[in-house]
Amino acid sequence: MVPNLEFRRMQADDLDRVVALEQNAFSHPWTRKLYVDALSSYECWMMFAGKQHVGHGVISQIVDEAHLLNIAIAVEQQGKGLGLQLLEHLMQRASARGCVECFLELRASNTAAYRLYERFGFNEIGRRRDYYPALNGHEDALVMACALFADA
Secondary structure, three states: OOOOEEEEEOOHHHHHHHHHHHHHHOOOOOOHHHHHHHHHHOEEEEEEEOOEEEEEEEEEEEOOEEEEEEEEEOHHHOOOOHHHHHHHHHHHHHHHOOOOEEEEEEEOOOHHHHHHHHHHOOEEEEEEEEEEEEOOEEEEEEEEEEEOOOOO
């Protein structure tokens, strides 16, 4: 785990670094337009180690359900426990807003993310065939869900 992490809401002037991290981390990154739209519709969070942007995430809420739309950790920072710390922050935010459950989709081939979500308490509840674009066609999405608990 990396000490001294800070979280803050994403702002429009963060988008250059957010898009750059996405392009480095994913084969099919979110676009700048998706983030512009997300800023006005969802909770978008930045994670910093000191002054360095090391990750970000996006969650939506519909009544008492949260949906983890995106989570990204800088490639050079992966494997240090930052993904779990970012996920914990996002789930705490969802819980504080009254969400009792969270859903997400991930690429079937993304075993590192699957292990992260499983470690947090997510369970696989379904599969969406050919959901994600892939380099050679499409790839299935695994659907996962997790119960959230109110802060004590």
